[in-house]
Structures are given as C-alpha cells and as structure tokens.
Amino acid sequence: MNNGVIKEIGFENEKVREYAVGSKERAELKKTLKEMREQMLDIPIVIGGKEIRTGNTGKCIVPHDNKKVIGIYHKAGKKEAEMAIDAALSAKKKWEKLSWEHRVGIFLRAAELAAGPWRARLNAATMLTQSKTYFQAEIDAACESVDFLKSNASSLYKIYSEQPISTRDSWNRTQYRPLDGFVFAVTPFNFTAIGCNLSAAPAMAGNTVIWKPASNVVYSSYIVYQLFKEAGLPDGVINFLPGSGSEIGNVVLKDPNLAGIHFTGSTDTFQEMWKAVGDNIQNYRSFPKLVGETGGKNYVLAHASADVDTLVAALIRGAYELQGQKCSATSRCYIPKGLWPEVKEKMIREISTIKVGDVEDFSNFIGAVIDQASFDKIKSYIDYAKNSHDAEILAGGKCDDSKGYFIEPTFILTNNPDFRTLKEEIFGPVLTAYVYEDERFDYAVDLCESTTKYGLTGSIFAKDRYVIAEVEDKLMHTAGNFYINDKTAGASVGLQPFGGARASGTNDKVGSIFNMMRWISPRVIKDNFNQVNDYRYSDNIE
Numbered sequence: 001m002n003n004g005v006i007k008e009i010g011f012e013n014e015k016v017r018e019y020a021v022g023s024k025e026r027a028e029l030k031k032t033l034k035e036m037r038e039q040m041l042d043i044p045i046v047i048g049g050k051e052i053r054t055g056n057t058g059k060c061i062v063p064h065d066n067k068k069v070i071g072i073y074h075k076a077g078k079k080e081a082e083m084a085i086d087a088a089l090s091a092k093k094k095w096e097k098l099s100w101e102h103r104v105g106i107f108l109r110a111a112e113l114a115a116g117p118w119r120a121r122l123n124a125a126t127m128l129t130q131s132k133t134y135f136q137a138e139i140d141a142a143c144e145s146v147d148f149l150k151s152n153a154s155s156l157y158k159i160y161s162e163q164p165i166s167t168r169d170s171w172n173r174t175q176y177r178p179l180d181g182f183v184f185a186v187t188p189f190n191f192t193a194i195g196c197n198l199s200a201a202p203a204m205a206g207n208t209v210i211w212k213p214a215s216n217v218v219y220s221s222y223i224v225y226q227l228f229k230e231a232g233l234p235d236g237v238i239n240f241l242p243g244s245g246s247e248i249g250n251v252v253l254k255d256p257n258l259a260g261i262h263f264t265g266s267t268d269t270f271q272e273m274w275k276a277v278g279d280n281i282q283n284y285r286s287f288p289k290l291v292g293e294t295g296g297k298n299y300v301l302a303h304a305s306a307d308v309d310t311l312v313a314a315l316i317r318g319a320y321e322l323q324g325q326k327c328s329a330t331s332r333c334y335i336p337k338g339l340w341p342e343v344k345e346k347m348i349r350e351i352s353t354i355k356v357g358d359v360e361d362f363s364n365f366i367g368a369v370i371d372q373a374s375f376d377k378i379k380s381y382i383d384y385a386k387n388s389h390d391a392e393i394l395a396g397g398k399c400d401d402s403k404g405y406f407i408e409p410t411f412i413l414t415n416n417p418d419f420r421t422l423k424e425e426i427f428g429p430v431l432t433a434y435v436y437e438d439e440r441f442d443y444a445v446d447l448c449e450s451t452t453k454y455g456l457t458g459s460i461f462a463k464d465r466y467v468i469a470e471v472e473d474k475l476m477h478t479a480g481n482f483y484i485n486d487k488t489a490g491a492s493v494g495l496q497p498f499g500g501a502r503a504s505g506t507n508d509k510v511g512s513i514f515n516m517m518r519w520i521s522p523r524v525i526k527d528n529f530n531q532v533n534d535y536r537y538s539d540n541i542e
C-alpha cells in the first residue's frame, strides 16, 4: 500500500486543569476516587493478550491510609517471564511491519482518551496509589502521559523525515527498523507517566515490550495498561509483568533476544542491571541499548543578589512537593550568610503552614511517602541528623506511620559541607542547608560540583547576570537540567527535555528525539541506477 506523508501538526503541552471548587472536573475526580476506593481490583499478568493469575499475590495499598487495600495483583515468576519473552517475539513479526501511522495512531488515540474520558481514572488511581495531591496527579498521570505520547509521535515524524542525499544515478534512503529483539521496560513508583512512556516509546517505534512496573504502583500502572488496550493496542505488543524485579530480571536480562532496556529508578538497580548485561554480553544477538534515568541529589545555589521570596517559594515547592519523591527534588541548598537570617525565618514560617495528610482532602499540600521501607529509610536520615553534633533540625522532623506513611517536611541546617544528608539521595521531604560566607561564593560553587556523584538537576538564584553566566559555565557537568531562578523540579515534556548524567543516568532525555533514536536501528539502502560492468577505473586505461 502507498501511504501519503502526513504533515506534522506540531506538539503542544496538555493544559493543566485547576479543579476549582464547584468545577465539573473536581466533582468527577472526587466521584472516581470514591468508586475506586470502594472496589477491589484483581490485577492479572497480561502476556500475549491473555490474562494470567498465578495466585502468588501482592497488595495494592493506599499510602495515606495504610490499612486500606484497593487491589491485589498476581506476581509473575520465571515461567511467566519466559512466556512473556515468547509472546513479545511472536507479536514482533506483525507489529514491526505495521506502518508507523497505524502504530502511532494507537498511542495518539490513548493520548486523547487520557486527556478526556480516562483523565479522572488515571488521576484518581495515582492519588490512591502514589498518595499524590490532585495537582501532582494532574501534572503527572494526565498531562505528562498525554505529552509523552504526543511528543514521541512528533519525534518519530522528525526522525523518519531525516533522509540521506540522493543523486542522479542512485537513491539513498534510511529505513528506521525497530531493534532486533524485544525491549525490557522497568519503571519506578513515583510517576504514572513514566510507566506510560517507558513502555509506549519503544512500542511506538515498532518494538515489542515486556513492562515490569514497580510493585507498589501496580494499580495505577494497570490503569495505563488498560488505557492502551482500550486505544487498540494489539496483543503481545506490550506485555504487563508485575512481580519481583530481580526474579523477572534474572530471566529477561539473560535472554539472547534482549535488544534494549528502558529503565527509570535508582542508580543501584540500574548498575545491577548493567552488570548483568555485561556478564551476559557474549550471548546476545546484538548489543542491547541501555537507557536508564536514575537518582539525583539536586542543589539550589543562592547568590547574595538573590530575591529571597522567590528563593523560599522555590525551595519549598522543589523540596516538598510529592513528599520529596521526585528524582529532581531539591535536597541540598547553599545560602550566603548575609541572606541566611531572612531565608531561615521565612522557611520556618512557611513550612509551619504546609498541610500534610490524606490527599483525598484537596486542601493538603503533601501526602504520605510510598511505603514502609521508604518511611523507615527517610526517618533514619532524620534521626541521624537529630543525633548529630554537625546538624540541627530547623523545621519538621516528625514521622508517624500509624495511619499513613506521613513525614513532616523537614529542614536541616548543617555546618559540615560533607554531611550525609547533603550527599546521599534520601527520596523524601528532607532539605539540608549549608551556609557559606558571602565572600566565599566560589567555594559554594565547588561544593555544588563535588559533593555528590549525581548530575541530575540544579538551580542558581541570583539577580547578577555575570554571576549567573559564570555559574552556568562552571557547573556545566553537574546537571542535565539546569534552572535559573526557578525550582529544580517540574520539567515539562517538549519544553525542558529531562535527564541527567554522571550517576543520574544515560541522559537520553525522555520524551524527546534523543530518546526515540535509541529504539531504532537504521538501515541505509542504496538503489543504484548506473550499474558498472567493468572493474577497471577508466582513467587508468591507456
């Protein structure tokens, strides 16, 4: 069939809804929350379109009401991992031959459903599963999912349009093949949209996928999976495989047909997976593409010329939104001594106004952290600071897991530039400040550069443009996303393509052309119209 060439319509971000009191969207979200809370979802493994229930189950728990179970999910083991590999390989034959307009059309349909009739379900599931406020759920589950799907479509259009030069006597064309095998998508707990994107992006490029969602968010991940099915995703293209990461990984990472890993999660997990691939390198048909976006220890550097109110608002949003469980969350800040009294006073005052609690009450600004293990880990860092001679808790510090996994937004001051909470990723609502002498600004710049192994996000707050330009240059390798007078979190697809380097990942910029390039294997075809029938170069013949 001869397809015409689509004219791209361009990418625009999905508009964030406000959920104002009395609005239709607010009423619909509240109603959906209530319905989902009252139902008990029985979540299967889905392989080659078939639902499988192993009977080895895990619970879907509401973090802000931690006795409340809203679903059970069936865990995949070795046998199901092997079945998923077979299903992905068998679906590949038909899927990779389907023209790109049809493949992408499915995901653009999913985007429209997510923006419209599925919006409340996606957001409510995310509020219940990840304890996100209505606002954090809206910017993640609805808007960022839609943005990823649409932006990937637009990136593919650009990639496919990129063709080599043809001449009078030969045509050259690039065929954008999918990878020669299947892709393993492994996703974290903190963003519903990341699960959506990591499984969809390789599939949009013609690959078949095994998707392993994080165990504490199988519920919201399954809603995304159902959305894809509703949009017309054929059986076996994405296989949904909840279960233990190491058990499933042990099978999938050793398979000769592993062609790529699309990962987001902690640095340690990605390093483990990379090692497993290295150990098995001689057994693969091709070199698997490894894409992994990992942890962060993101800094705010304030200069003496910074505006304090802007700085304080950015520190609070950057550090405490979503309970500090964003890879991009601000977790360390460097403040000049001259500004410190005002910053300290305003931070303490503002933090005391933050409402923590059940996210189903829309007036709360933050909810609970994801599970008991996270709660215990974050609390151990706070206890460490409480018991240290080098640090003082200026605000927050209380933890209570009796009803939900609640941790107060916590602000620590340390006089030790190497203090643990300035170095290690905590992944909770904990911000540590270090105060430097005003005349030692260069030293503070060096601390941003050298204190941690990560390189994800960072911000400079200053009015002085010479300072901003100098810091932007000096801190070039400290952040894949660098902000000037803005918080370290909240990148939007298409506007600030996201990802970091160093121990923060492979920096393939999810949702952009750079990421989509990883899921294709170009083949260049030369069609020669001027065929040679003598091997001699004509100039050499006397």
Ligand SMILES: NC(=O)c1ccc[n+]([C@@H]2O[C@H](COP(=O)([O-])OP(=O)(O)OC[C@H]3O[C@@H](n4cnc5c(N)ncnc54)[C@H](O)[C@@H]3O)[C@@H](O)[C@H]2O)c1
Pocket: 186, 187, 188, 189, 190, 191, 194, 212, 213, 214, 215, 244, 245, 246, 248, 249, 250, 264, 265, 266, 267, 269, 270, 272, 273, 293, 294, 295, 296, 326, 327, 328, 425, 427, 456, 498, 499, 500, 504, 505
């Ligand atoms: N850079 C980014 O864009 C970005 C975005 C979101 C989250 N993160 C990072 O993610 C982390 C939080 O998420 P998390 O707690 O879900 O991370 P995690 O590393 O604990 O888990 C991520 C996924 O890996 C799976 N997994 C664990 N061990 C595995 C193995 N051996 N083989 C295969 N899969 C395995 C888990 O089951 C889960 O699905 C933080 O470090 C955060 O900074 C980074």
Ligand SMILES: N[C@@H](CCC=O)C(=O)O
Pocket: 190, 191, 325, 326, 327, 328, 488, 489, 490, 491, 492, 498
């Ligand atoms: N892209 C998101 C973070 C994703 C990781 O958790 C941001 O920029 O805040």
